[in-house]
Amino acid sequence: QTNIPFLQNVLSNNQFLHSTVDTQFIDENPELFNLKPTQNRAQKLLHYLGHVMVNGPTTPIPVKAKPSSTDPVVPSVTMGDPPVGFRDVLLRDGPEGFAKAVRAHQGLLLMDTTFRDAHQSLLATRVRTHDLKKISPFVSHNFSNLFSLENWGDAAFDVAMRFLSECPWKRLQELRALIPNVPFQMLLRGANAVGYTNYPDNAVYKFCEVAKENGMDIFRVFDSLNYLPNMLLGMEAAGSAGGVVEAAISYTGDVSDPMRQKYSLDYYVKLADELVKAGTHILSIKDMAGLLKPEGSKLLIGALRDRFPDVPIHVHTHDTAGAGVAAMLACAEAGADVVDVAVDSMAGMTSQPSMGAIVACTKGTKYDTGIALEKVFDYSEYWEVTRGLYAPFDCTATMKSGNADVYENEIPGGQYTNLHFQAHSMGLGNKFKEVKKAYAEANKLLGDLIKVTPSSKIVGDLAQFMVQNNLTRAEVEERADELSFPQSVVEFLQGYVGIPHGGFPEPFRSKVLKSLPRIEGRPGASLSPMDFKALEDGLRAAHGDDITPEDVMSAAMYPKVFQEFKEFTSNFGPVDCLSTRLFLDGPKIAEEFEVELERGKTLHIKALALGDLNKGGQREVFFELNGQLRSVLVKDTVAMKEMKFHPKAQKSIKGQVGAPMPGKVLEVKVKVGSKVSS
Numbered sequence: 001q002t003n004i005p006f007l008q009n010v011l012s013n014n015q016f017l018h019s020t021v022d023t024q025f026i027d028e029n030p031e032l033f034n035l036k037p038t039q040n041r042a043q044k045l046l047h048y049l050g051h052v053m054v055n056g057p058t059t060p061i062p063v064k065a066k067p068s069s070t071d072p073v074v075p076s077v078t079m080g081d082p083p084v085g086f087r088d089v090l091l092r093d094g095p096e097g098f099a100k101a102v103r104a105h106q107g108l109l110l111m112d113t114t115f116r117d118a119h120q121s122l123l124a125t126r127v128r129t130h131d132l133k134k135i136s137p138f139v140s141h142n143f144s145n146l147f148s149l150e151n152w153g154d155a156a157f158d159v160a161m162r163f164l165s166e167c168p169w170k171r172l173q174e175l176r177a178l179i180p181n182v183p184f185q186m187l188l189r190g191a192n193a194v195g196y197t198n199y200p201d202n203a204v205y206k207f208c209e210v211a212k213e214n215g216m217d218i219f220r221v222f223d224s225l226n227y228l229p230n231m232l233l234g235m236e237a238a239g240s241a242g243g244v245v246e247a248a249i250s251y252t253g254d255v256s257d258p259m260r261q262k263y264s265l266d267y268y269v270k271l272a273d274e275l276v277k278a279g280t281h282i283l284s285i286k287d288m289a290g291l292l293k294p295e296g297s298k299l300l301i302g303a304l305r306d307r308f309p310d311v312p313i314h315v316h317t318h319d320t321a322g323a324g325v326a327a328m329l330a331c332a333e334a335g336a337d338v339v340d341v342a343v344d345s346m347a348g349m350t351s352q353p354s355m356g357a358i359v360a361c362t363k364g365t366k367y368d369t370g371i372a373l374e375k376v377f378d379y380s381e382y383w384e385v386t387r388g389l390y391a392p393f394d395c396t397a398t399m400k401s402g403n404a405d406v407y408e409n410e411i412p413g414g415q416y417t418n419l420h421f422q423a424h425s426m427g428l429g430n431k432f433k434e435v436k437k438a439y440a441e442a443n444k445l446l447g448d449l450i451k452v453t454p455s456s457k458i459v460g461d462l463a464q465f466m467v468q469n470n471l472t473r474a475e476v477e478e479r480a481d482e483l484s485f486p487q488s489v490v491e492f493l494q495g496y497v498g499i500p501h502g503g504f505p506e507p508f509r510s511k512v513l514k515s516l517p518r519i520e521g522r523p524g525a526s527l528s529p530m531d532f533k534a535l536e537d538g539l540r541a542a543h544g545d546d547i548t549p550e551d552v553m554s555a556a557m558y559p560k561v562f563q564e565f566k567e568f569t570s571n572f573g574p575v576d577c578l579s580t581r582l583f584l585d586g587p588k589i590a591e592e593f594e595v596e597l598e599r600g601k602t603l604h605i606k607a608l609a610l611g612d613l614n615k616g617g618q619r620e621v622f623f624e625l626n627g628q629l630r631s632v633l634v635k636d637t638v639a640m641k642e643m644k645f646h647p648k649a650q651k652s653i654k655g656q657v658g659a660p661m662p663g664k665v666l667e668v669k670v671k672v673g674s675k676v677s678s
Helices: 004-011 041-055 086-104 117-122 129-142 155-162 168-178 201-213 228-240 265-277 294-307 324-334 355-362 373-389 413-425 429-445 455-468 473-478 487-494 508-513 532-543 549-557 559-572 580-585
Strands: 109-112 148-153 184-188 218-221 244-250 282-286 313-316 338-341 592-598 601-610 618-625 628-635
Touching (some): 041 580, 041 618, 129 168, 148 155, 148 168, 184 228, 201 228, 218 228, 265 282, 413 429, 429 455, 455 487
Parallel strands (some): 148 184, 218 244, 244 282
Antiparallel strands (some): 601 618
16 A cells, blocks of 8 residues: 555665665565554544544543643753752662762752642642653753652552553653653552552562663552551562662551540551661651641651651651641651652642742751742743643532641542542532541541551542441441441451551451451462463463563553553554643644654644534544545444433432442342332
8 A cells, every 4th residue: 555664664774874775775675575564643643533522532521621722831941961860869879878868968858749649639640741741851950959759650550541541651751761860759559569459479579670660769668557568568579679668657647636546656656667677768657638737747757756867757748738838847847858749839738738838938947948939930830821731620620628627537638639529420519528527437437547548448438338328337337237338348348458557346347247258467468479471472462562561560450451541542542642632622623733743753733624423323523634634433422322321329210229339249138029118
């Protein structure tokens, strides 16, 4: 059909490039006929754009809001190499030398969460690589004295494939190339790596190894229950890969309240002892619900600093109650070396405290961050406009402020936003106060847990179950042996997540589990090693020979999500090159725009028209591509959808009873012919 693949081979041939060819050139180079099939990226992108124009976004949209039509302006960047940063120290001196340099540093160091946890908390983790790359050179040149940039791991890994149709590894590679001088930091869920389940030990080790090879530097390792065996596995995996190990103690309760004794100051210091003995380079406090008050900050960080004078201390919090800046300043005064912030327009509420506020409050003091406030303003302006592109996911659509009731319900920052969206989507928007109260009651039912993914989800599932079924804590305890609990709750009580501090709640656990099996010890210890060779062979058989080691790890962590991601890219091509508005909303009729597939290859596209619905349920979408007319046929899924009823959990339609949430049927309480009262 075309000789373009042949000509591409000619143009990349060394003999041809050096002008040493003669009439025997083709005969002597039979590899010129090893023709690679065309990627057909342009046509696939037109198919994607047409699909969005006809059917709307491919990613679920929580609220009816359109992306802003205003594109952010990237602040100017000076030419040349970026200044030396802490990553240069890490590359030169290794993890131990890096930790010593952090501890010896004069002034307060900052980790910027804007590239991950800030948008995970405020924008449902939906920020795309496209927008991160645009601001990366500015960050590299103007924030070289950051301790680190958190940009990977946790939910950002699977969301990239699941909802953004991007490769998370490619994001890491591209950001690393643009920001060579600032250490990158990720969140590792201990023995769960970046997943929500247990993996064989060798899978966790391999994941950390591949992450380090792709540019990751610092691994913040935590466990949702502070279960030490799970944490130690993650620490060992990160350390053996050559990364900086930052062991994170998840914080809950209130060390300044003498009435809250389960998670006392002594508990945290003893746990820190174990982590320091295990060889952590940096000790971290992970306050995922924003419960650290200034007084508690002084007590906890002061005690840890006295106990470990030579170990760097790094504190993470959320600003849900609005006291985050005060708490982080108190941590700095008590001896913390690093605190987490987000740029101003991506800070506050369920995100991290404001970078600008911390920079301004410490300026001229011994805690001076050394960051120029005017550069923070430029950085914030970019993100303020960029945030408008993600209006369909912005938590402010349903949540207008933070709330100090977090000190009572202890809901983590990212989950607070998600629960708010879920409550509205399930028709419980006017009952969110009840959901929050139920969350606190569910937490007590489960024994007062450390709450962070996945334990926070377990508490949230139980809370929604209670609200949907109008159950009080007393009723749940009384009827525990007859209720059909969410699968996550049952598996937690079986021991699949680990063992909580203080053990499992009894007799609640026994009443729920009855004869179900229980896991003793570390859940992943009994799993057989993962066969990566067999996994790779299977992927090559399914998707061709261009499978990379990174693809193998994605499939190891999320088999189904990776399969769907590969199917999507096979149909629609590299959609990560589209602007965010085009990705989410598609082009308007008569709109002209450019798409850069790669350096030197730019598509000039104009959307021309939408055709009428044909008998096959398709619409023809017309474009102009590089001056030539192109069209794609797109099935109109809305127009041709068969009428199907999807009953909500609280309703019964045509004899069906909807489930309150996804899960497995563990036990059937009735027999054929039994009468069930409504």
